[in-house]
Amino acid sequence: MPAGAFRPGTTLLHRLSPGTKVVALVVLSVATVAIRDLGAALVALGVAVVLSLLARVRLRALARALRYVLLLAVVAGAVQWWFHGRDKAIETFLDLVTLTLLALVLTTTTSVNAMLDGIVRWAGPFRRLGFSPERLALTFSMAIQALPATFAIAVETRDAARARGLDGRPRAYLTPFVVRVVARAHETGDALQARGIGD
Amino acid sequence: MAPATISLDGAGVTVETDDGHRVLLEPTTLRLTERRIGVIGANGSGKSTLVRLLNGLVAPTTGRVEVHGVDVGRDPRAARRVVGFAFTDPSAQLVMPTCVEDVELSLRRHVRAGAERRVRALEVLDRFGLADHAHDSVHSLSGGQRQLLALAGVLAIEPALLVADEPTTLLDLANTRRVADVLFGLDQQLVLVTHDLELAARCERVVVVDAARVAYDGPGEAAVAHYRDAVSA
Numbered sequence: 214m215p216a217g218a219f220r221p222g223t224t225l226l227h228r229l230s231p232g233t234k235v236v237a238l239v240v241l242s243v244a245t246v247a248i249r250d251l252g253a254a255l256v257a258l259g260v261a262v263v264l265s266l267l268a269r270v271r272l273r274a275l276a277r278a279l280r281y282v283l284l285l286a287v288v289a290g291a292v293q294w295w296f297h298g299r300d301k302a303i304e305t306f307l308d309l310v311t312l313t314l315l316a317l318v319l320t321t322t323t324s325v326n327a328m329l330d331g332i333v334r335w336a337g338p339f340r341r342l343g344f345s346p347e348r349l350a351l352t353f354s355m356a357i358q359a360l361p362a363t364f365a366i367a368v369e370t371r372d373a374a375r376a377r378g379l380d381g382r383p384r385a386y387l388t389p390f391v392v393r394v395v396a397r398a399h400e401t402g403d404a405l406q407a408r409g410i411g412d
Numbered sequence: 413m414a415p416a417t418i419s420l421d422g423a424g425v426t427v428e429t430d431d432g433h434r435v436l437l438e439p440t441t442l443r444l445t446e447r448r449i450g451v452i453g454a455n456g457s458g459k460s461t462l463v464r465l466l467n468g469l470v471a472p473t474t475g476r477v478e479v480h481g482v483d484v485g486r487d488p489r490a491a492r493r494v495v496g497f498a499f500t501d502p503s504a505q506l507v508m509p510t511c512v513e514d515v516e517l518s519l520r521r522h523v524r525a526g527a528e529r530r531v532r533a534l535e536v537l538d539r540f541g542l543a544d545h546a547h548d549s550v551h552s553l554s555g556g557q558r559q560l561l562a563l564a565g566v567l568a569i570e571p572a573l574l575v576a577d578e579p580t581t582l583l584d585l586a587n588t589r590r591v592a593d594v595l596f597g598l599d600q601q602l603v604l605v606t607h608d609l610e611l612a613a614r615c616e617r618v619v620v621v622d623a624a625r626v627a628y629d630g631p632g633e634a635a636v637a638h639y640r641d642a643v644s645a
Contacts, residue, residue: 219509219510219547220547221547324510324513325508325509325510325513326508326513326516326517326526326529327526329520330526347520354507354508354517355507357509358507358508358509361551362503365551397504400499400501400504400505401504401505401507403469403499403504404497404499404504404505404507405505405507406469406492407467407469407492407495407496407497407499407505407566408492408496408497408505408517408518408565408566409489409492409493409521409569410517410518410520410521
């Protein structure tokens with residue numbers, strides 16, 4: 214989960230503007246995926262590791278982010294091995310780890326508000342088309358926030374169903390889960406409106 | 413500054429349902445000038461509807477509402493700048509990953525420069541005893557800290573009136589006291605919806621809502637006594 218991974222700091226990567234970092238992330242990611250070569254994949258991983266060290270990415274955040282990606286990377290690698298052979302499989306695996314590291318470097322060194330300010334600036338020219346940059350920025354932060362909140366509701370409703378001995382019946386927890394997610398969305402909407410955000 | 417007066421002029425709310433309509437709040441006329449105003453009453457009696465009229469979250473279907481000189485129906489945006497609103501469940505109103513960022517979100521409109529906004533947000537957190545948690549995830553806070561953070565987010569822009577809808581219902585005794593101390597220590601006018609009758613009794617004036625209408629309106633102690641009698645009867 215990348216949300217909340219930001220750690221304040223003064224490293225070179227913290228001081229770069231969010232725009233520079235996003236462009237760099239896009240360029241490096243595209244290059245990593247586009248260049249189909251095992252050697253290049255190793256170099257890309259090396260670059261990602263150096264950047265992570267520069268950004269002082271914490272090991273715990275790294276372990277958390279890699280936990281699911283590794284699982285996916287192993288499965289993807291295995292499939293590649295079956296169809297395209299060993300080198301391709303190792304390259305795919307390395308590429309996925311590289312992309313995760315690069316994304317983590319961005320979220321570790323960039324606060325969500327700095328990203329929002331960036332989005333507001335970049336989307337500024339579209340204001341003339343009747344498009345609100347502030348609203349776009351808010352949509353991004355809401356999407357980031359919705360993941361852990363929805364997950365927490367899922368755990369609570371599942372536990373409530375279990376407590377009543379209803380674990381074998383999906384409807385017993387899916388129904389309250391959906392109702393609560395929608396109710397939460399309404400409450401959040403009310404809260405945003407009350408804070409004058411999006412006015 | 414506009415006079416600290418909240419006035420409801422025959423303001424009522426009715427919603428259409430499948431079989432006719434349902435009255436959430438009968439047309440109500442009130443003039444509230446006290447600094448500490450309590451609202452008590454049974455679940456579903458219309459308390460929340462009444463206070464949501466004050467910042468335009470609910471629009472009256474009849475009558476009008478004016479808060480500190482702002483006509484809420486005509487200019488809900490201006491009303492929301494005057495009226496801060498705190499909810500029962502702080503989780504629903506904290507929308508940013510870390511504490512300082514959530515306060516900064518409130519300040520976006522008022523402080524354009526990012527660095528200055530950060531400084532202001534940290535000052536606000538310090539005022540609410542949350543300075544040590546500035547860069548922690550909002551999910552790692554205790555229930556009491558989360559409610560304090562939600563209040564910090566609302567009060568950061570210094571509204572002239574704070575409406576709090578059962579802000580202590582989810583809290584234990586110690587945290588209820590901490591949140592209450594913050595609420596009663598404010599310079600702002602306060603409208604507090606609560607089931608905590610001790611808190612209600614501390615208000616200068618308390619409105620008792622029952623069955624979608626104001627059943628009693630008077631000093632804190634007397635209103636609480638009226639409510640207790642009504643429930644026992």
